[in-house]
Amino acid sequence: MAPATSNATRPLVLDNACEGVGYTPLCRLDRLAKAHGIKSNLFGKVEFMSIGGSVKDRIAKRMVEQAEKDGVLIPGKSVVIEPTSGNTGIGLALACAIHGYPLIITLPEKMSLEKEVTMRALGAEIIRTPTAAASSSPLSNLGVAKRLKDAIPNAVILNQYANPNNPLAHELSTGPEIIAAIESLPGNQRVDVFVAGAGTGGTISGTAQALKRYNKDCRVVGVDPRGSILALPESLNKLEEGEDLAYQVEGIGYDFVPEVLSREPGLIDHWVKVQDEAAFKTVREVMRMEALLIGGSSGSAVAGALQWLKASPERDVEGKNVIIMLPDGLRNYMSKPWFANELLGREIGAELSPDVTTRIHKVLADNHKYSLSANEDASVNGKIEEAVSALAETMKGVTVGTRGVNGVGKAAA
Structure with a gap:
């Protein structure tokens, strides 16, 4: 032993x-x-x-710190992109806030509102993708992340799915x-x-x-x-x-x-x-x-x-x-x-309004042009392409320390 x-x-x-x-x-x-x-x-x-708030904090911290040591992430230059179901995104948002990297997260629609809000609070940009899209689809969170990487100079996908620092952290x-x-x-x-x-x-x-x-x-x-x-x-x-x-x-x-x-x-x-x-x-x-x-x-x-x-x-x-x-x-x-309806609604006897989450999502989307709902609408690909282009334009010239409270700010002069 x-x-x-x-x-x-x-x-x-x-x-x-x-x-x-x-x-x-x-x-x-x-x-x-x-x-x-x-x-x-x-x-x-x-x-x-x-x-x-999750086990994914561990891998996010290690992936960012090791990428810096290896020269993959360059302070003042790199933009981090990651497809995630949310918790890795929160961990990366925390690490990127400390290290000063802009962060873009691609997140399937099924993932919770709370995860999105937490990532935004830490300065991340979010693009929502269709839950039903297969991982190989260009509409999936993996596919959209790759499109973002191709469109944004100095973008890096840390890729938790293949990054050896993921299991090594544990x-x-x-x-x-x-x-x-x-x-x-x-x-x-x-x-x-x-x-x-x-x-x-x-x-x-x-x-x-x-x-x-x-x-x-x-x-x-x-x-x-x-x-x-x-x-x-x-x-x-x-x-x-x-x-x-x-x-x-x-x-x-x-x-x-x-x-x-x-x-x-x-x-x-x-x-x-x-x-x-x-x-x-x-x-x-x-x-x-x-x-x-x-x-x-x-x-x-x-x-x-x-x-x-x-x-x-x-x-x-x-x-x-x-x-x-x-x-x-x-x-x-x-x-x-x-949780909300089945536990609180049934057991307390006050069924929560079914559109509460929908309304909150709408408020967030109205105040944030990249949180695009990606449902079964035929224009989903166009919406995602629009978001990719907008983020690529926003990220031009962005350097460490230039992010605003609500996301990516103006580039340094």
Whole structure:
């Protein structure tokens, strides 16, 4: 068993906000375990306690800082572009605000309003893209990001889907933090099981590398939403006749396999598929039982962990340590129907107006010319092309320190 190598203690005084990335606690989930008849020790890795609010803060910080060291990002010259489901965008907005880079985010329409508002508050520009667009489509957030890069001089896509600093951030920080936390406990000081959702795959792949190096017998369980194709064997990804390919959970699952997701035998040992309904039900259960305000992908991870444990002998083994990754919190999803209407409306008895989110989006769009709704309208491509051209024109001559409060400001004289 190799020793842990990370100092998992957050400094009491931060030089800047980026220094507050990570250092998140483990929280016991004893009430949840008891309710489901699980005798193993359940712990949640509470990533919404990172300074930007999610596990993606870690990769954003590392990708920006390493790109600067490598000369890929040049202060006073580079513009950062990134396709994201939101949390990486928030982390990048935080890092770019500190380092002074203009940032453009391409974001699918299904992603929450709260994510967009947070990124804007940190100075990012947003282009919304059609959720239904395949990843290979020029209308997808990946496709639009590439078009922006071609149109804007000195633009850089950090590309979380293929950037080795994505899994490396977790191998060097998330994994060692978990090990240090478990080593601080009496009794069993091993991580026996690690459960995490898979999106880009950086979180589960990088953390698994660290945990398996520390304990070769640690089992890693990947959680993939129904409708995604990341799980193995491929038969797990088959949908029932008439089953909808779309899913509401944000931040995990894809219609392609990202380069940084390691699916080789021996790293991710098991895969579990989880439906939206189970994910959102589990969010409510964790909130009520453990008082943790988790997001939808966290609900998927916990639901997947419970599903796997109930089918495994591990459920009856006292003292086994099971770590569940909780990627983000409820902050990002307050306006989503699965929370606002189904939880608040039904249980409090005051159904929220169904057009509240639509009206808020309209207000934002009216005040920000790049937040273009990309629905099924035939003019979507034209709208996106217009936004790309407008941003390319705006970015001409932009240098570090010239961004305004609401986004990109005038170029320095």
